[in-house]
Amino acid sequence: LSCKIQPFARAAEKFSRELARIGRFENYRFAQIGESRYLDYGTAAYAGQTWNSHPDETGRYPIAWLRDPAAAWSYDPSFNHGVPFAQGMTVTCRFTLHRCADGYRLFRAPIDALKSLRCGAGEAISLSLKGEPAQGRVSRPAAARIRLDVPGDAEFTVSASSPLRAAVCGQGFDYLPHERLLRFTGGKSYSPAGDGPLSIRIITDRRSTEFFINGEISASYGCGDAQKTLELYGDDAADGRLWAMENIWKNNI
Numbered sequence: 200l201s202c203k204i205q206p207f208a209r210a211a212e213k214f215s216r217e218l219a220r221i222g223r224f225e226n227y228r229f230a231q232i233g234e235s236r237y238l239d240y241g242t243a244a245y246a247g248q249t250w251n252s253h254p255d256e257t258g259r260y261p262i263a264w265l266r267d268p269a270a271a272w273s274y275d276p277s278f279n280h281g282v283p284f285a286q287g288m289t290v291t292c293r294f295t296l297h298r299c300a301d302g303y304r305l306f307r308a309p310i311d312a313l314k315s316l317r318c319g320a321g322e323a324i325s326l327s328l329k330g331e332p333a334q335g336r337v338s339r340p341a342a343a344r345i346r347l348d349v350p351g352d353a354e355f356t357v358s359a360s361s362p363l364r365a366a367v368c369g370q371g372f373d374y375l376p377h378e379r380l381l382r383f384t385g386g387k388s389y390s391p392a393g394d395g396p397l398s399i400r401i402i403t404d405r406r407s408t409e410f411f412i413n414g415e416i417s418a419s420y421g422c423g424d425a426q427k428t429l430e431l432y433g434d435d436a437a438d439g440r441l442w443a444m445e446n447i448w449k450n451n452i
Contacts, residue, residue: 205268217247217263219305221296228364233302239263241370241418242288242385243407259294260310267406267421287406288420308414309402315440317352324355328363328433337448345429348401348443353429355399355439363433365399367408367420371430391415399439403427 217238222231238247247263258286265287292309296303328342347367349352357363363374370384374397383388387409391397400411408427410418431437 201385203385216303217245221303221305232342236304236389237387237416238307239289239419240372240385240387240389241410241415241420242382243267243421244417244419247289249294250391257295259291261292261294261307263289263419264347264449265289265419265421267423273420287404287421287423288442289417290409291400292417293416294387297392304415306415307325307417307438309400313352314351314404316444316447319442321440321442322402324439328435328437329358338424342433343429343431343437345431345441347401347429348349348428348441349403349425349427350407350446351403351427351445352444353396353401353403353444355401357397357399357431357433357437358435359397361432361434363397364431365410366430367401367403367427368420368424370408370420370422372412372418381412384420387418389416402444 201412218235219238220231220235221233222229224230238244243265244263245266247261248259249259253260267286290313292307293310293363295306295308297306316435324345345353359374359376361377363375365371366372366384372384375382376378379390379394381391383389389412392415393413398413402409402411403422405425406421406423408420408422410420412418
């Protein structure tokens, strides 16, 4: 496995351009198998690092920096809330290699230990979406608006037989079922490895929203809104559960 890091740039579309290349070494040279794919499909994650000093021999644990587009790069108390650095980090995830119908893929999903931060049994949600999607776009207000806890964890399953859009703070993805294609805010796209309903997980924090789809990929976005609302557009059923999450920091910082 090889990760290619693109040159640093300040334009938002230049962030989160880290790529995974899968292959083998032949005569001391890396021979790529299949296409390169993004490690994250949003616009905020960059400079990811992995750790291998753990007993898990089948995966690697990455954490990436998260760019907050509303905050200044240099110190500015009006943006940075009195702290010297305004950026954040993704939740800890796990990279695993999978053999799929079209070859090998690298999946990125949250570690199981994050579920231990969920508060109680959560709140069950069952929705019947009645939007008017047209090629992934919607011509009237969202079919459903769901207030998310901050920090919070949400999981949904959507049948997605018609075009679907999911967004928090105006950032998220369109799903085109007939093309089996996800299109993300920021311009990236991905075709899920399997068929069937979409499994969507959303983890929110004070300055970020992270989408995880089918346990395969992530899309991370900066969002400093104190209140975060999930907007769903589509014409299908959606079932899920919402949890508030415990704060891991002392004094609730």
